[in-house]
Amino acid sequence: xxxxxxxxxxxxxxxxxxxxxxxxxxxxxxxxxxxxxxxxxxxxxxxxxxxxxxxxxxxxxxxxxxxxxxxxxxxxxxxxxxxxxxxxxxxxxxxxxxxxxxxxxxxxxxxxxxxxxxxxxxxxxxxxxxxxxxxxxxxxxxx
Amino acid sequence: xxxxxxxxxxxxxxxxxxxxxxxxxxxxxxxxxxxxxxxxxxxxxxxxxxxxxxxxxxxxxxxxxxxxxxxxxxxxxxxxxxxxxxxxxxxxxxxxxxxxxxxxxxxxxxxxxxxxxxxxxxxxxxxxxxxxxxxxxxxxxxxxxxxxxxxxxxxxxxxxxxxxxxxxxxxxxxxxxxxxxxxxxxxxxxxxxxxxxxxxxxxxxxxxxxxxxxxxxxxxxxxxxxxxxxxxxxxxxxxxxxxxxxxxxxxxxxxxxxxxxxxxxxxxxxxxxxxxxxxxxxxxxxxxxxxxxxxxxxxxxxxxxxxxxxxxxxxxxxxxxxxxxxxxxxxxxxxxxxxxxxxxxxxxxxxxxxxxxxxxxxxxxxxxxxxxxxxxxxxxxxxxxxxxxxxxxxxxxxxxxxxxxxxxxxxxxxxxxxxxxxxxxxxxxxxxxxxxxxxxxxx
Numbered sequence: 001x002x003x004x005x006x007x008x009x010x011x012x013x014x015x016x017x018x019x020x021x022x023x024x025x026x027x028x029x030x031x032x033x034x035x036x037x038x039x040x041x042x043x044x045x046x047x048x049x050x051x052x053x054x055x056x057x058x059x060x061x062x063x064x065x066x067x068x069x070x071x072x073x074x075x076x077x078x079x080x081x082x083x084x085x086x087x088x089x090x091x092x093x094x095x096x097x098x099x100x101x102x103x104x105x106x107x108x109x110x111x112x113x114x115x116x117x118x119x120x121x122x123x124x125x126x127x128x129x130x131x132x133x134x135x136x137x138x139x140x141x142x143x
Numbered sequence: 144x145x146x147x148x149x150x151x152x153x154x155x156x157x158x159x160x161x162x163x164x165x166x167x168x169x170x171x172x173x174x175x176x177x178x179x180x181x182x183x184x185x186x187x188x189x190x191x192x193x194x195x196x197x198x199x200x201x202x203x204x205x206x207x208x209x210x211x212x213x214x215x216x217x218x219x220x221x222x223x224x225x226x227x228x229x230x231x232x233x234x235x236x237x238x239x240x241x242x243x244x245x246x247x248x249x250x251x252x253x254x255x256x257x258x259x260x261x262x263x264x265x266x267x268x269x270x271x272x273x274x275x276x277x278x279x280x281x282x283x284x285x286x287x288x289x290x291x292x293x294x295x296x297x298x299x300x301x302x303x304x305x306x307x308x309x310x311x312x313x314x315x316x317x318x319x320x321x322x323x324x325x326x327x328x329x330x331x332x333x334x335x336x337x338x339x340x341x342x343x344x345x346x347x348x349x350x351x352x353x354x355x356x357x358x359x360x361x362x363x364x365x366x367x368x369x370x371x372x373x374x375x376x377x378x379x380x381x382x383x384x385x386x387x388x389x390x391x392x393x394x395x396x397x398x399x400x401x402x403x404x405x406x407x408x409x410x411x412x413x414x415x416x417x418x419x420x421x422x423x424x425x426x427x428x429x430x431x432x433x434x435x436x437x438x439x440x441x442x443x444x445x446x447x448x449x450x451x452x453x454x455x456x457x458x459x460x461x462x463x464x465x466x467x468x469x470x471x472x473x474x475x476x477x478x479x480x481x482x483x484x485x486x487x488x489x490x491x492x493x494x495x496x497x498x499x500x501x502x503x504x505x506x507x508x509x510x511x512x513x514x515x516x517x518x519x520x521x522x523x524x525x526x527x528x529x530x531x532x533x534x535x536x537x538x539x540x541x542x543x544x545x546x547x548x549x550x551x552x553x554x555x556x557x558x559x560x561x562x563x564x565x566x567x568x569x570x571x572x573x574x575x576x577x578x579x580x581x582x583x584x585x586x
Contacts, residue, residue: 005525007523007525009518009523009530009553009555010555011553011554011555011558037527038527039527039530039531041552041553042518042530042553042554044525044526044527044530046525063556063557064555064556065518065519065520065523065555065556066520066523067520067523067524067525069525098526099526116525116526
């Protein structure tokens with residue numbers, strides 16, 4: 001049920017994200033989803049890729065600070081109010097969302113939201129109970 | 144005007160005789176009353192009786208900042224605490240800070256030294272001296288304060304900061320002398336310009352500046368922008384505080400109060416005493432103080448000495464303005480900073496050998512300390528909030544250890560240059576025309 005996400009530390013300077021993403025391209029790694037968080041000084045790139053191990057190896061070889069984190073991906077309907085609904089449920093259950101980002105499923109016509117939770121297992125229980133489709137890892141990595 | 148003509152203009156031979164007498168008395172006293180000194184003398188195989196001539200001082204062991212730290216807090220005091228009326232302390236380095244004490248007589252010697260400095264700078268009882276050095280454990284504020292009162296001047300103990308008010312008091316009180324660090328003087332000059340205060344309308348005539356190394360070009364800038372004559376004052380708490388030496392109107396070296404503090408110049412590597420006129424490390428011995436009579440203290444400051452009488456009439460030994468340091472100590476906004484202090488803060492937070500770079504630069508007129516910390520896996524969190532927390536934590540810890548604020552920048556690994564295995568830890572972008580760039584190396 002859990003997905004392997006790669007987080008990369010980068011300084012906030014022109015061209016740096018291109019350099020880092022370029023490493024993945026050369027390693028033949030395909031990106032499924034990407035999000036960038038930034039501050040005035042630094043940023044964090046978060047990625048879901050098809051070949052996580054290969055990506056980690058390529059990045060580490062270049063001396064880049066990376067971390068593997070666990071996230072989950074939930075399928076929701078692609079219509080107004082759908083994201084608000086799931087966030088409401090999580091909020092009511094007292095589940096803290098660290099961050100989230102989304103993308104569209106080309107085949108299923110659904111929206112997929114990647115969540116990072118403080119307590120991932122608790123979140124999983126709530127979401128399954130509420131009937132949400134939590135995607136299994138291979139499905140997303142191989143999309 | 145000379146404050147103490149008898150002492151400051153004493154003929155050379157009489158001066159040397161007085162120094163020898165006072166030195167012998169001091170060596171005996173520390174040998175008898177301070178066990179740490181007795182131990183060091185015994186280890187070196189000397190006793191106070193081995194002092195026959197002034198030159199015999201070089202047979203005696205040095206005292207280093209580490210010796211002072213090892214005896215924290217009162218281990219090197221030569222007087223019982225009941226006779227000590229004042230404590231000062233220099234900024235803490237890795238581990239313990241250095242604590243110094245003064246008896247009532249010591250405070251008076253200090254005030255005497257600063258009084259000489261104020262007269263050197265053309266000051267006197269008619270002056271209004273604004274003391275914008277920090278007051279507190281740092282010796283700057285109270286040092287100038289007591290000296291100012293001693294000469295009978297009117298002392299304005301405003302301390303550092305509140306720059307607008309500094310300028311306002313120049314105008315309202317008719318302040319004639321400013322005492323502070325050179326970088327703060329520039330900061331005040333900038334404020335004067337911002338407030339459109341014309342210095343030619345002020346009574347300000349002199350600035351007594353010290354506690355950090357500064358260049359002649361900085362002096363020129365201060366003199367022009369403030370309409371003052373700027374005098375260099377030297378001192379360190381391990382000896383007494385400000386007033387160990389000060390420039391006179393000739394601005395040709397600092398007159399040392401060498402009837403109280405005997406200077407030597409040594410080779411920083413071998414410790415050999417160098418002939419007069421050669422450049423090396425300044426070493427001082429206190430020969431009149433009771434509570435903290437430091438013997439042959441290694442200052443790590445680079446200078447040279449001359450005994451040529453000055454055109455002003457004073458016959459004291461003069462030292463050239465400090466041109467650099469022999470160690471990696473940085474002076475930032477008047478505060479002593481060792482890279483090792485920063486390293487140990489990072490080490491505690493990261494629990495591993497940190498990779499960092501210290502960048503010191505001028506922002507406007509004030510020194511700015513930036514610390515670049517490489518974010519490696521063990522401290523990397525993929526949440527912005529946690530990284531910002533880490534940044535704040537480092538900033539807080541650095542501030543509590545150094546007493547000054549720093550900008551913390553998180554950078555990618557390997558972005559800090561490594562030279563032959565060892566990283567360069569310090570980039571000092573403040574230019575000192577006399578001194579080399581302080582390129583400290585990792586320890």
